[in-house]
Amino acid sequence: MNKPLFRLVYKEYIDRHNEITGSWSVYVNYLNKDILLYNTFSENWAKIALKRLKDNWDSYICCFINNKDVPVMFERDDAIYKLNYIFPEQSCVVGSQIKGNKHYAIYCPEGQKFDYIHDTVFFYKEGECLVKNNQLFLNGELLLNSQELKNVCHNIGQDFNSLDYNADKLIQYIVTTYPQANAYICNGYCSYNIGKEKD
Secondary structure, eight states: OOOOOEEEEEEEEOOSSOEEEEEEEEEEEEEEEEEEEEEESSSSHHHHHHHHHHIIIIIIIIHHHTSSSOOOEETTTTEEEEEEEEEGGGGGGEEEEOOOOOSSSSEEEOEEEEETTTSSEEEEEEEEEEETTTEEEEEEEEEEEEHHHHHHHHHHOOOOGGTTTTTTHHHHHHHHHTTTEEHHHHHTEEEEEEEEEEO
8 A cells, every 4th residue: 555645735715804815734645535634724733734644644544534443532631531533634533521530621521622733642442451540441431440440459469550561460450351452551651462461
């Protein structure tokens, strides 16, 4: 498969006040189709968007367009959200707050929309078990809050303060308790493929 060809396009038009204005768009030529990935009135933001989209094409943008291997949750500003919708043509995702997770600035029962060009957003795929803010998440659900995770660690003899570099006992617990888990990620510092542990 050939690498996609990205294009930055500027278009001028007359706005409702009869003034000439312009917008910048980022397109990717994928499978011989031009696909809009971002639109803005700022040339600087368009250039930033172009770089970020190129950098993340293989990681997740291509998955969004193909609707394959799409993430199930994401992290923004140190909070984890369940992914509801993706709008590749706007470079936006909509996520809902996860029940039981206390790490949100303001409670919001409906979905929230985030621009993954302006915001730093990390995506997690199905089966990726995540420890974040001393809580355990999997597939957009909170499995263990902080106190529950501490209790599990105590019961299995896992040092709670070493989950990011020496989590063998917790990983074994995850393998036996959550068979749908295939990876272990802790606070962005470490990542282990635990699929092989099941064999």
